[in-house]
Amino acid sequence: MNAEPVEMLLNMGPQHPSTHGVFRMVLWVDGEKIVDVEPHIGYLHRGSEKLCEGEQYHQIITLFDRMDYVANFNNELVYCQAVEKLMGLAVPERAEYVRVILCELNRIASHLLYVGTIGLDAGAMTPTMFAFRGRERIQSLFEAISGARMMHNYFRIGGVKEDLPDNFERLIADLLPLLKEDVEESDRILTFNEIFLTRLKDVGSISAEEAIDFGFTGPCLRGCGVEYDVRKAQPYSVYDRFDFDIPVGLDGDCWDRHWVRVQEMYESLKIIEQALEQIPEGEVVSSLGRRLIRPPAGEVYVRAENPRGEIAVHLVSNGTDRPYRLKVRPPSFCNLSAIKRLLCESWIADSVVILGSLDIVLGEVDR
Amino acid sequence: MAANRHAAHDAEAEPEQPDYSVLTETGLRTLEAAAELFSDFSPERGLLSDLPQITVEAAGIEEVCRLAKTDSSLDLKMLHCLSCVDYEEHFELVYFLHSLEREQTLAIKTSVPYENPVLPSVSGVWAAAEWYEREASDLFGVTFEGNPDPSPLLLYEGFGGHPGRKSYPFYEYREF
Numbered sequence: 001m002n003a004e005p006v007e008m009l010l011n012m013g014p015q016h017p018s019t020h021g022v023f024r025m026v027l028w029v030d031g032e033k034i035v036d037v038e039p040h041i042g043y044l045h046r047g048s049e050k051l052c053e054g055e056q057y058h059q060i061i062t063l064f065d066r067m068d069y070v071a072n073f074n075n076e077l078v079y080c081q082a083v084e085k086l087m088g089l090a091v092p093e094r095a096e097y098v099r100v101i102l103c104e105l106n107r108i109a110s111h112l113l114y115v116g117t118i119g120l121d122a123g124a125m126t127p128t129m130f131a132f133r134g135r136e137r138i139q140s141l142f143e144a145i146s147g148a149r150m151m152h153n154y155f156r157i158g159g160v161k162e163d164l165p166d167n168f169e170r171l172i173a174d175l176l177p178l179l180k181e182d183v184e185e186s187d188r189i190l191t192f193n194e195i196f197l198t199r200l201k202d203v204g205s206i207s208a209e210e211a212i213d214f215g216f217t218g219p220c221l222r223g224c225g226v227e228y229d230v231r232k233a234q235p236y237s238v239y240d241r242f243d244f245d246i247p248v249g250l251d252g253d254c255w256d257r258h259w260v261r262v263q264e265m266y267e268s269l270k271i272i273e274q275a276l277e278q279i280p281e282g283e284v285v286s287s288l289g290r291r292l293i294r295p296p297a298g299e300v301y302v303r304a305e306n307p308r309g310e311i312a313v314h315l316v317s318n319g320t321d322r323p324y325r326l327k328v329r330p331p332s333f334c335n336l337s338a339i340k341r342l343l344c345e346s347w348i349a350d351s352v353v354i355l356g357s358l359d360i361v362l363g364e365v366d367r
Numbered sequence: 368m369a370a371n372r373h374a375a376h377d378a379e380a381e382p383e384q385p386d387y388s389v390l391t392e393t394g395l396r397t398l399e400a401a402a403e404l405f406s407d408f409s410p411e412r413g414l415l416s417d418l419p420q421i422t423v424e425a426a427g428i429e430e431v432c433r434l435a436k437t438d439s440s441l442d443l444k445m446l447h448c449l450s451c452v453d454y455e456e457h458f459e460l461v462y463f464l465h466s467l468e469r470e471q472t473l474a475i476k477t478s479v480p481y482e483n484p485v486l487p488s489v490s491g492v493w494a495a496a497e498w499y500e501r502e503a504s505d506l507f508g509v510t511f512e513g514n515p516d517p518s519p520l521l522l523y524e525g526f527g528g529h530p531g532r533k534s535y536p537f538y539e540y541r542e543f
Contacts, residue, residue: 042521047530050506050537085416212444212467215495226467233470300416301448301463301474314450314461329448329463337498366521 007035014043020117021362032347037340044366052326057083057157057293065151067328068364070113071307073106076155078304081236082313083157085302086295089288095159096238097279104268108179109138110307111261114359115186118258121356122199127190134182141175157293159285172276183265191262200255204342204354207252215334218309219260220358224252230305242274254357294321308332308359328367332360385414393471394419400440401473405431420474428477429487435464435473436492442466443473449499451507453533458484458509479509488513506531
């Protein structure tokens with residue numbers, strides 16, 4: 001038999017469970033090896049940045065909820081901080097603590113979702129169940145606080161919408177030990193599992209230099225061994241008052257990115273415990289934040305650490321009640337832009353794991 | 368309304384000297400080093416809230432970025448963000464560069480005319496630039512000469528117009 005090598009075209013997505021949303025890749029394969037990749041995004045492009053130009057400053061919070069819909073609180077925070085910086089608005093201390101507690105809980109919820117999906121991508125069904133149980137517990141708490149499991153619309157410019165519910169202390173005291181168990185369980189069942197290690201170790205490696213060139217941030221950058229976290233490098237809110245570590249990987253492969261995320265959940269639990277000890281009584285929203293907001297003309301650029309990486313907002317104001325321009329730097333957008341570099345010369349079977357290890361949210365990539 | 372919409376632009380055009388005391392020590396050093404390094408490209412110093420900002424001519428943006436990335440006095444290894452702002456008479460492109468070692472961000476600004484918005488691509492300097500530039504050409508119609516893949520990124524092939532522009536009828540919904 002005379003078999004010529006043939007390059008084949010393989011379409012993945014947009015309706016494919018392993019693409020974590022509506023992401024499409026066209027793969028050129030030579031046997032099982034990927035030769036070239038053409039990523040297609042934009043299926044979820046809603047023009048969020050342009051929509052912001054037509055809404056008043058308070059109304060935009062809901063649009064930020066819908067960008068990274070797995071880390072709603074973190075997204076609301078960076079927007080509120082941008083407007084506050086533009087206005088020079090001080091936030092009551094209690095509100096800062098409430099924000100930090102909710103953001104760190106949201107980080108755990110987001111990473112648990114990631115642990116669940118990377119398990120599925122690597123072929124393990126059980127970790128998903130553990131991870132989603134924990135995530136559901138966090139979301140029930142979010143519902144008790146803000147009234148919604150997702151799309152909370154709870155943070156306000158100058159604070160938060162209202163004080164925590166009366167039974168919050170009991171709720172969180174009940175939640176934390178269970179959550180710790182969930183995190184530990186999903187860690188133990190997956191991280192050092194032999195099959196999982198074989199699937200992820202030395203797959204999708206990228207050097208620190210290249211990662212910085214592609215604009216990697218967050219766990220993807222730290223997985224390459226770069227110790228960088230905005231919460232430490234340029235502490236915003238009250239992050240300078242907590243004692244926590246930055247987990248760092250070694251080789252920049254899929255497993256390192258996974259390990260960094262798992263360790264970050266433990267660090268977030270540490271931050272939440274400290275924040276609960278330190279949280280003061282008092283107001284939760286600045287009185288200026290309740291009015292119609294008209295920041296002075298000017299520009300700001302504000303960064304924050306989201307579960308997926310560094311989010312930044314470039315806000316241009318012309319002194320009216322609506323922004324002149326609002327540009328979001330979404331972390332997954334940059335992390336995903338390296339997909340071609342990561343997938344070329346790897347196997348088709350690994351493509352799903354590599355994409356999963358980047359932990360993208362298409363709502364944020366496409367905006 | 369029309370006068371208001373230009374307010375942000377007009378405020379910048381004022382010759383008033385910005386107050387550099389808001390900059391940190393590293394920020395001030397970065398601003399001075401950048402102004403010196405880019406001296407061939409008529410740099411103008413400025414401030415973007417508390418960040419150092421340099422305005423250069425659009426034609427030299429690629430060399431400026433290459434210098435900013437490779438010169439050891441700046442070390443701006445990461446293209447953090449590329450933002451395009453439509454001021455109706457011109458487009459302003461803001462390159463946010465970041466140095467992880469120095470923990471310093473520098474904003475490099477450049478303008479292109481509204482009628483013929485063309486400038487050199489920086490995708491040869493940073494790999495991250497390719498998608499940012501494709502996004503800006505989708506939404507604003509800015510052409511980046513030298514971008515390896517000028518096809519639409521967020522919009523579909525054959526989409527009419529540039530929805531990021533102020534002139535695009537964005538709020539007149541069309542129902543299907």
